[in-house]
Amino acid sequence: MKKSYLSETVQSIQPSGIRKFFDLAATMEGVISLGVGEPDFVTAWNVREASIMSLEQGLTSYTANAGLISLRKELSHYLYKRFHIDYSPEEELIITVGGSQALDLAFRAILNSGDEVIIPEPCFVAYGALTTLAGGVPVYLSTTAEKDFKADSADLRTKLTPKTKAILLCSPSNPTGSVYSKEEFEDIAQFAKEHDLLIITDEIYAELTYDEAFTSVAAIQDMKERTILISGFSKGFAMTGWRLGYVAAPPVLRDAMLKIHQYSMMCAPAMAQYAAEEALKNGLEDVEKMKKSYRRRRNLFVGSLNELGLTCHQPNGAFYAFPSIKSTGMTSxxxxxELLLSEKVAVVPGNVFGPSGEGHIRCSYASSLDHLQESLSRIQRFLQARQVKEEASAILK
Known part of the structure; x- marks a missing residue:
């Protein structure tokens, strides 16, 4: 098959850097994986039961393109009660096949060829690729551990050009776990209004914040009209395999995305939508239980990493730690x-999330306490063995 048959745009995109280490880990026995961005909880029984009931009742037809109106009404109520944002279920919401499809719809709906999107990094690996596939240009903005890997208006100004169309923000962040405060969002919101920019906000981890209440940039005064909110049920409700997300946006933007959704996807799976409706109605207690468990794990894991000399800022959301490994002198x-091959612990090298991630690794603490403690023991053994090797090498010199 000739390469010329392929789209030049697709050829220009690199495969996900996350997969390399998991493909290798899959061939090994006894590996503890700290890499998968997935809850280790099973979807709550009442949520699974709602889906089973829908199948038993034969509710297997297409839904409305935008999703079940009953689900959209429940989602509208949830967003208002939980995050203080008022979205019309009929005019401003679409149920999508995961948050990833919602992101794809957003980029394709707003970007013309050459339009630029400012993306603070380290960031989720899909952002740049989806921007490129939509004809846009990802403009990466480096952030630092000293600023908790967050950007402000002064940083954004350095990347502003006449072609800038939007800013993409992720809070809580994958891979760093950083969370923007209301005051930090107000600063960015003022910048967006000053330069007439849209904001795409990825809030898939919104339910998983630990030290302060979550604030959505869409809830900032006068920002709802220029914000596309992306989220879903995967992380907070432990529903990754259900592939159900949503997008919330002003009617003009929402209608543009709905047109693409109609032609490319028709609708999200009906049985997953019935499950999500039950999750919103009766699943928030389960969310709180998971959140408390993640908080305990975070405190143990991040504290232990710092004790081992792998400096790690305190992640206030999601379920990722992003420690520095610069003290080892190794690349990410x-x-x-080497950690995977010698101690069978799988982590993600930070550079796959952008140049700012070099010198760090991403570790998911969405794993049992036993696994986390064992992985910490293996990491300690790995660091000690490396130190002994370096000291022996120094003596020989």
Missing amino acids: EQFAE
């Missing part, structure tokens, strides 16, 4: 590969 990829 070297560290991840």
Whole structure:
């Protein structure tokens, strides 16, 4: 098959850097994976039961393109009660096939060829690729651990050009776990209004904040009209395999995305939508239980990493730690590969999330306490063995 048959745009995109280490880990026995961005909880029984009931009742037809109106009404109520944002279920919401499809719809709906999207990084690996596939240009903005890997208006100004169309924000962040405060969002909101920019906000981890209440940028005064809110049920409700997300946006933007959704996807799976409706109605207690468990794990894991000399800022959301491994003198990829081969612990090298991630690794603490403690023991053994090797090498010199 000739390469010329392929789209040049697709050829220009690199495969996900996350997969390399998991493909290798899958061939090994006894590996503890701290890499998968997925809750280790099973979807709550009442949510699964709602889906089973829908199947038993034969509710297997297409739904409305935008999703079940009953689900959209429940989602509208949830967003208002939980995050203080008022969205019309009929005019401003679409149920999508995961948050990833919602992101794809947003980019394709707003970007013309050459339009630029400012993306603070380290960031989720799909952002740049989806921007490119929609004809846009990802403009990466480096952030630092000293600022908790967050951007402000002064940072954004350095990347502003006449072609800038939007800013993409992720809070809580994948991979760093950083969470923007209301005051930090107000600063960025003022910048967006000053330069007439849209904001795409990825809030898939909104339910998983630990030290302060979550604030959506869409809830900032006068920002709802220029914000596309992306989220879903995967992380907070432990429903990754159900592939159900949503997008909330002003009617003009929502209608543009709905047109693409109609032609490319028709609608999200009906049985998953019935499950999500039950999750919103009766699943928030389960969310709180998961959140408390993640908080305990975070405190143990991040505290232990710092004790081992792998400096790690306190992640206030999601379920990721992003420690620095610079003290080892290794690159992110070297560290991840050697740790996997020698101690069978799988982590993600930070550089796959952008140049600012170099010198760090991403570790998911969405794993049992036993696994986390064992992985910490293995990491300690790995660091000690490396130190002994370096000291022996120094003596020989």
